[in-house]
Amino acid sequence: MRHIILSLAVVSVLVSSSSVAYEVKGHPAFTPYSGSVATRRDDDGFKSYALVTAVNEKGKTDEEVLQTLKVKGNVIRFSYENPKDRSPHEVYTNYRQGFEKGGFKILFACVADECGARYATSRWARVTGMRYFTPEMRYFAAKGSRDGQDVYIAVLVAKARHQVELVEITQMETGLVTAESIGEGLKAEGRVVLDGILFDTDKATIKVESKPALDAIATFLRDHAALKAYIVGHTDGTGEFEHNMQLAKDRAAAVAAALVNDYQIAPERLVAHGVGSLSPARTNKTDAGRAQNRRVELVER
Incomplete structure (x- = not known):
């Protein structure tokens, strides 16, 4: 089933472990995939963000292999554990379709080897700061708006986890x-x-x-x-x-x-x-x- 809904309601997800129970505050631009477990939210504030928009396997440096669009704004990063009964493809497809239905324009997307999989662990981590890379990785970047404000998003789905990262283009820009x-x-x-x-x-x-x-x-x-x-x-x-x-x-x-x-x-x-x-x-x-x-x-x- 596909459960993502672009929503204006604030989402809060309760996270539990054997030693701690705490709340990860969501974001009104999206609802996490149903059954996902939120594990982390990082509010990085106003900064530059490298949004991957192309992969060039013939490149030699990080910047040549992973070509990026650098945007500046309020950066927020979310990390989730995938539902155990859902494949990376289901999670990825659901997010992508949800954002597209919400008016976001896909700037770039890649699946598995299209993402330059043999470089994933090192290059993607250095260039994007994202954490989860497996041979099954799927990624897309998109641009949309909310309440008159431009928003860039990046979604990375791996075998067991996924990340959603947003850049809100703020008035400082x-x-x-x-x-x-x-x-x-x-x-x-x-x-x-x-x-x-x-x-x-x-x-x-x-x-x-x-x-x-x-x-x-x-x-x-x-x-x-x-x-x-x-x-x-x-x-x-x-x-x-x-x-x-x-x-x-x-x-x-x-x-x-x-x-x-x-x-x-x-x-x-x-x-x-x-x-x-x-x-x-x-x-x-x-x-x-x-x-x-x-x-x-x-x-x-």
């Missing part, structure tokens, strides 16, 4: 755009939100506070001279549709013009488009959602 984060975003998804680009209300005038973000974007484009990109403007759903379409295009054009005129980026590398409210990142029913929908993205072409 907001507005931080670097050449490195742009590259990581394009590598993972082919597009990246240009946080820190600010405009006057209902206008395409870029605020002076946007300079650090523009500096970072220009640095990335200079470091990747062959890359060509779309600059895509987005708005929230407030106001007239045609007005929002034009505003989104004008804002994208303003960013492209700033990069060309102020940073000498070749104009043929950048094409500006506006999609208005056609592609929201979040719901337009809340202030937080509308704020995240008003954005400019860099899309590789």
Whole structure:
């Protein structure tokens, strides 16, 4: 049976042994697989986290074999014992289907030898900090959101145990755009939100506070001279549709013009488009959602 349910209810699991009984507090983003025994929760706080997004058997170093997307946020790690009457495949499939039904996008998945099994014990432990590796290992990484907040998750299932690790992209991350984060975003998804680009209300005038973000974007484009990109403007759903379409295009054009005129980026590398409210990142029913929908993205072409 498949029992995982993406839930907004806080889950608490009682853990017992011959010498101790204590409570492992769960997380509202997921419910542990039915019958699992929670053995540990680590709240690591705000830190960088390496999310495995590809395995390259031809690589030589840890970083070449296990390619990662580095994200920063509030990191929480959970460890569980598998139900004795369930296979690793059942546990893995249940978590994966549950997160997908909850709106999470799978960034990478591997099973057994696809994970580079002969490297598992050493490389996976060093790169990810995860603990449980057996020839039956299964892993997936995904990205989703909860209450307007981006959440990355990694699930590793071994023969007798499994781990669920979450990275909540917190407010400490907001507005931080670097050449490195742009590259990581394009590598993972082919597009990246240009946080820190600010405009006057209902206008395409870029605020002076946007300079650090523009500096970072220009640095990335200079470091990747062959890359060509779309600059895509987005708005929230407030106001007239045609007005929002034009505003989104004008804002994208303003960013492209700033990069060309102020940073000498070749104009043929950048094409500006506006999609208005056609592609929201979040719901337009809340202030937080509308704020995240008003954005400019860099899309590789």
